[in-house]
């Protein structure tokens with residue numbers, strides 16, 4: 034098997050894990066937003082690793098930068114993008130470029146965007162004009178990390194990569210980029226996606242804990258827009274055409290099978306070169322948008338998409354939608370996979386998450402950073418027991434049998450729906 038095929042297979046396996054990870058889910062302030070529940074033909078597209086001020090590769094656009102080409106294309110279709118930007122990778126040296134076509138093509142110890150040695154053409158810090166263009170055009174910007182350094186160790190795929198490795202390090206990196214946007218543009222980012230989707234940070238803490246402090250949601254995706262894996266077909270031109278086809282054809286095939294397939298979905302794309310230093314997105318995006326608009330789809334920002342419904346499993350047609358929607362703005366009531374699970378029985382840990390003051394809970398969690406047993410649930414249950422809101426010594430996974438007085442109107446049963454509906458949010 035050739036090296037490139039091996040990488041391709043590895044890449045596809047990574048893509049699969051990235052798009053549908055196997056993990057258990059808990060109530061969390063930060064939720065993984067992959068898609069939302071709606072039957073309207075509306076979707077979002079995210080673009081990682083930009084902005085990129087280099088011309089497209091191959092340059093079919095008279096030297097215009099890739100970011101400008103993406104923005105021009107989106108605007109032509111009345112579409113709004115969600116740009117998951119970085120700050121600056123020029124401090125990520127000394128380093129060497131890895132083998133072309135490998136995951137280390139843009140650097141062995143670090144990532145360099147838009148390309149190795151060309152850091153000054155990438156990132157929000159070097160691209161004031163592009164950031165202004167994105168914001169002026171009503172697109173959304175999200176936090177992909179200032180230096181695009183992975184938060185924690187990832188031995189299998191990124192064994193030689195430098196990683197931040199601490200909660201404070203990850204928080205500092207995110208805050209640095211957050212400030213670039215807030216201080217220079219008055220723009221407050223509300224979502225983030227960890228570099229290479231590496232979640233583990235330190236001890237029992239993950240990117241979710243860091244985002245909790247940032248007040249962010251976790252920007253994920255439900256559909257791979259492709260183009261980021263190099264094609265191995267024939268010469269450069271043939272390979273490029275194949276990469277463009279790989280972006281468009283799955284979209285067409287999915288819609289031929291089910292015209293409502295993309296309702297509420299988030300499509301993952303890159304605002305940069307693929308491992309072969311090509312930018313099929315510059316051409317493939319137009320093909321995708323042509324197909325999607327033939328089916329009457331509208332492309333909106335992820336924030337806008339979440340106005341349809343902020344949940345994956347509960348939509349506007351639910352009788353309790355408004356109550357749930359209001360509650361999720363200030364309280365931890367949704368699972369980390371963005372599902373409400375209204376028909377499940379309410380567990381003690383979930384009730385404690387609803388009742389616990391956020392600031393106190395996060396402080397307690399952070400103090401116990403290296404204690405893997407100190408989950409958010411455990412901390413919340415302890416705090417609520419101290420406050421006399423739930424009886425002491427009740428296990429976090431025990432079903433709730435009685436509710437604290439004064440905080441709830443009467444409930445018919447102890448399902449999550451009934452308990453959340455009865456909660457007096459205005460107390």
Ligand SMILES: [Zn+2]
Pocket residue numbers: 081082177181228229
């Ligand atoms: Zn990235």
